[in-house]
Amino acid sequence: MELAPRLRRIGNDLIACHIIVGDDGMTLVDTGLPGHYRDLVRELKQLGRPLSDIKGIVLTHGDSDHIGFAERLRGELGIPVYIGAPDADRAKGAKPPATPKDPRRLAAVVRFFAYAITKGGFRTTPLHEVTPVHDGDVLPLPGTPRVIAMPGHSPGSIAVYVPAVRAVFVGDELTTRHVLTGVEGPQPAPFTDDQAGSSASIERLAGLDVDWVIPGHGAPWRGNTASLIAAYRSAEARPPVR
Template structure:
């Protein structure tokens, strides 16, 4: 499956400077973000096993060295965000951070609580097929859990490049966290709010379907936290950046509701 320009659907794509100092690496409809400060950098989320090579190429393109990676922050412990984290630990010795509520999930990223079986979604939502195929090609069934982690606090600023502030947004998982870049009015939302639900293939600011969400009511409640950040730009775990402000994104997500 390819796009009209010849790029395979779900192939890695680097978008430099989505906001100053932040670069987006998209692979198989899933986003990682590189927070750069001088020569040092932080990675937010680790996508899939096959994203590792794409990350190395992206770092080279941005004139970054892999050994200057100071930490990987996981917004949550699902397989499509844990990805190559264990490989980074083994090869680089880089610390991996995750909230205590998702520590067990990061070690066992397929053992997640959800409200509905995911297997009916491709039948109900045929537009989910490209994300499913892309994720499988990216190694979605071969993710190794990561056990050697440092725990994220529920709030506070991390001593990592980019100086991200932890924003606790449970619901998608019970330890889900976003990261606020206050000086850039930007919130990395993880899967607390996305602009493409891969389980439905439907664009728009929304919470993720119950096929992968532990508690949709809690996820909807966490939208208040997102709105309260006053962020101008939202960078989600799936989908394109949202540049119309947190309040508008939250209003859209509430209108769509749970699924």
């Protein structure tokens, strides 16, 4: 699905990943679940571009619903996979720590996990090799993505700032649709290692000149980062859903 010229979306408001389309190739930001590979192939067919035009994959963090088909592309086509250095082991299969129990509503939980199952959520292959990245790195990929360290959801969570498409991809540092409650709007994401750290990291988005703030779960936020941060802070102040 086209969000904007040179910016495409795969998946939906439950789980999504994105393509930055350039004349010199394409960059993937996250790779969802294994079943999203078919959606990628379909999207590229519409664009008239081969898989070999993908020059790199940037993972916002190492959780299983973001590394999806990355190893398939790396192993079959040699496409490099970039990830925040502290999440390298997680992407390679290290078990993440237990997180506090999040609020949930049965219908939303069933919908999320049913969708994950249809997309092969229990068949994700860990990465065998990754390229660690650090705060401030500018990657040699289409769109010239810049890494912004945003620890909290996981130690190596990053935002991927791509001025070429006026967007910043924030992974699970925030969500605009809570997958366990169905509540919409900018808010803290579930399954977060360090919520206080995640909340502090949101301020790293302040001042970015973007039209889009794009999470891994929920609708893309169309607007500036100041309005997004304000909405996030308002959600933080509300009592949790029960």
